[in-house]
Amino acid sequence: MLDLTSFEAFSSLKTPFYYYDATLLKRTISYVSKMSRKYGIEVHYAIKANPEERILRMISSSGLGADCVSGNEIVRAIRCGFKPSSILFAGVGKTDGEIRTALRVGIGAFNCESVQELRIISSVAEKMRTVAPVSLRINPGIDAHTHKYITTGLQENKFGIDPVDLDDAVEVIKSSGWLDFKGVQFHIGSQILGVKEIFSLECRRAAELVSLVESKGLHVSSIDLGGGLGADYDEPDENPIPDFGEWFKTIVENLPCREGRTIQVEPGRALVAQCGSLIARVIYIKPGSVRNFMILDGGMNDLIRPALYGAWHKIENLSAHYLRGNDEKDTVYDVVGPVCESADVFGTDRLLRESFRGDLIAIRSAGAYGAAMSSSYNLRTRARAVYSDEITKSR
Numbered sequence: 001m002l003d004l005t006s007f008e009a010f011s012s013l014k015t016p017f018y019y020y021d022a023t024l025l026k027r028t029i030s031y032v033s034k035m036s037r038k039y040g041i042e043v044h045y046a047i048k049a050n051p052e053e054r055i056l057r058m059i060s061s062s063g064l065g066a067d068c069v070s071g072n073e074i075v076r077a078i079r080c081g082f083k084p085s086s087i088l089f090a091g092v093g094k095t096d097g098e099i100r101t102a103l104r105v106g107i108g109a110f111n112c113e114s115v116q117e118l119r120i121i122s123s124v125a126e127k128m129r130t131v132a133p134v135s136l137r138i139n140p141g142i143d144a145h146t147h148k149y150i151t152t153g154l155q156e157n158k159f160g161i162d163p164v165d166l167d168d169a170v171e172v173i174k175s176s177g178w179l180d181f182k183g184v185q186f187h188i189g190s191q192i193l194g195v196k197e198i199f200s201l202e203c204r205r206a207a208e209l210v211s212l213v214e215s216k217g218l219h220v221s222s223i224d225l226g227g228g229l230g231a232d233y234d235e236p237d238e239n240p241i242p243d244f245g246e247w248f249k250t251i252v253e254n255l256p257c258r259e260g261r262t263i264q265v266e267p268g269r270a271l272v273a274q275c276g277s278l279i280a281r282v283i284y285i286k287p288g289s290v291r292n293f294m295i296l297d298g299g300m301n302d303l304i305r306p307a308l309y310g311a312w313h314k315i316e317n318l319s320a321h322y323l324r325g326n327d328e329k330d331t332v333y334d335v336v337g338p339v340c341e342s343a344d345v346f347g348t349d350r351l352l353r354e355s356f357r358g359d360l361i362a363i364r365s366a367g368a369y370g371a372a373m374s375s376s377y378n379l380r381t382r383a384r385a386v387y388s389d390e391i392t393k394s395r
Helices: 007-011 022-039 053-060 071-079 096-105 115-128 163-175 195-215 244-254 269-275 305-309 318-322 388-394
Strands: 017-020 041-046 065-068 087-089 109-112 132-137 179-185 222-224 262-265 276-286 293-296 315-317 330-336 345-353 360-363 384-387
Touching: 007 318, 022 041, 022 053, 022 244, 022 269, 022 388, 041 244, 053 071, 065 071, 071 087, 071 096, 087 096, 096 115, 109 115, 109 179, 115 132, 115 163, 115 179, 132 163, 163 179, 163 195, 179 195, 195 244, 244 262, 269 276, 305 345, 315 318, 315 345, 318 345, 318 360, 384 388
Parallel strands: 017 384, 041 065, 041 262, 065 087, 087 109, 109 132, 132 179, 179 222, 222 262, 293 330
Antiparallel strands: 017 276, 276 293, 276 360, 315 360, 330 345
C-alpha cells in the first residue's frame, strides 16, 4: 500500500495528480550512484522517462549524466544542472536545428543511427566550423523478450545501424574532418527482468561488434549499452529499487573493458518508475449486468500505458485502507477513466476493497512514462506533480 504520512493532508488535494515519493527517489539515486562508482560504469538518465524539472535537478545533482532524444530535452537538461559534456543525444530523427543546438552547447556525443545522419551531422558541423563527437548505434539483432512496442534491438526495428551498413558508416567518419569518433552504442529494449540472461547476451554481442568496428580502423573509447532494466509493476512495495548491482555486475563479468575505455548505460524507467503514482478520485461506481465499473477522474490522457501497451499497474483504494480499514469486502471492478474512448481502461477484473464515490485511488509505478506521455486530449487539464516532502512541509 502506498505509504502516506498524513492521509488527511493528502486527501484534501485536487485530483488527479502525480504523487512522487521524494525519499524513495533519493534512495534510488544514491544506490545507483554507489553502484556506478563500485563497478566503474557511467550512468546517463534517459530523460524521456520523466522530464519533471525537480526530478531532473535531483538526478543531476548526484553527478549522473543525461540521455536525450530531442533538442528540447537537451535544453531542459542543461537548465536543470546537467553538464553539457555528460549529455548524449540519441534518436532516429534528429533535425538540423536540434543538431545545431547540440553542437552549440557542446554535448558529449551524438549516438548516430544511420549513415545519412552521419553525413548530415558532418555537414552541419562544417557549416558551424566545429567538430561533432559521434558514436555509432549499431543494431545488435537481439530479442529482449519484452513488449513489441518497447523492443529496439531487432533488425526489423527502426533503431540503429544495421551491421551490413557498417563499412559505409566507417567510411563517412574517416573521410570527414568534422566528426570525432567516440565509440559504439547499443540498446535492445525496455522492461527487461531477465537481467543475467539478456544483458550477458548483449555484452557478448557488443564485444563482437566492437572488435568488428576496430578491425576497420576506428578506436572505440566508449561502449554504451543503453538502458532497459525493468521495474516490478506487480509488487512495487516489495521491490521499490531495481537491482542495479546485478545489472552492473553482469556487465563487468561479460564485457572486458581495457584501460582508458568507458562503459556507459542509460536507465530511465528503473530510476523513476517506482517513486511515482497517479492519484485519482472515484466519480461513479457503475454496476452492470456483466461488469462493475469504477469510473475515475483521471484518464488515459494522464496515463496512457495501459491503453497503449496493455501495461499492468497495481491499483489501490487508499480511502478504504486509511479511513475504513481492511474489514470491508472485496469487489471486482473494471477501473476506467472519463475519456471518450473505449481504450480508457486502467485495469479489468481488479479485485479491490469495496469502493465508493469520492474514494482516492492510487495507480502505482507510474513515475516513468506517465506524466511524460500525458496529453490534454478531450481538453482535459494535465495532472500536476505533488512531492511527498511538500505535503509534509504544508502541514
